Amino acid sequence: MDLREYFDEFTTPxxxxxxxxxxxxxxxxxxxxxxxxxxxxxxxxxTLETTTVVSSTTEKAQRVADQHDSIEHALTYDEFTDGEASDAYDAVYVGTPNALHLPYVEAAAEFGKDILCEKPLESNAERAEKLVEAASDVTLGVEYRMHVQPAVRMMRQLIADGFIGDVALVHGNMSQRLLEINDDYDQWRLNPDLAGAGTSVTDLGVYSINTSRFVLDEDPVAVSGATWSGHEAFDEVPDERASFTVEFPDGVLASCTASQNAQFASSLRVVGTEGELLLEDAFLAGERVLTVTRGDTTVTTEFDQIHETRRSLEYFGDHILTDTPIPGDGEHGLVDQRAIDAVYEAAESGERVEL
Structure with a gap:
């Protein structure tokens, strides 16, 4: 095997x-x-160009527009939903707080525009279902940046090839110090009216849920969970810290943790009957290091960090221009949304929740 060709399979689109x-x-x-x-x-x-920006005020939108030669229109949210300048763009990227995805997806779909929506799809499954239904006549993608990450794609292929035998366990973690990123206690990620039922599972735990689904090529069947909040900034949300188990078919168990108030750390470990895969700094901003173990042999590979969101937009745009279905679509996003809701339900009730 030519190792250069093998690695090129995962680093080249x-x-x-x-x-x-x-x-x-x-x-x-x-x-x-x-x-x-x-x-x-x-x-x-x-293949991509920003021509229109939309924000809460004309002044904020115009400040951004003034920094980019390609941006011709600076709109308020109301002007956008009214259809102003709709001839100036082909697709819409929705990067608002979770609970505000639905109205802008509905407006974009009404104008016949394709949509790339940030994850999770919305603040709860009921609203996410309305969002997917509203976008049924256009292309709706969800910005799953890990789907284009070379190290993650390699994990998916190694698992599919049976390299680590039958998968038994998955361990996923993502944690960060949210208040070091934004010290405002009133920020939207700590506001259930904007973020949804919580903060750590919706914003961080979704990475472990979705990336596990992606590498296993399976969807979850049940969840259980526990949450805790103690810091005053997290008074309105239940999950300053969260721990939850996601059950997949054939007895595969994913143990996941997430916290918005802990050391910056992320990892994804997949343990099989014959080996394991460990991706360190799986979801944050550092270089991806993949350690592959089979029996007594271990190989560690460092992947250069790519601009994952930028690659995701390229990926979305390429599917639009080639008129091909995009994996990670709205129906795919609904599975995550239902799993997130179920984690909070399980944590509150203390009972396992089937999906």
Missing amino acids: DWPQPDEGTVRFAMVGLGWWTLDHAIPATNDYD
């Missing part, structure tokens, strides 16, 4: 590539993720 065309984006919600990741993606690729 393997989805349909367009011969020509550009997807013009309206960016809805101008938080730091949109400014630092989504808009720069459209500057990086010839």
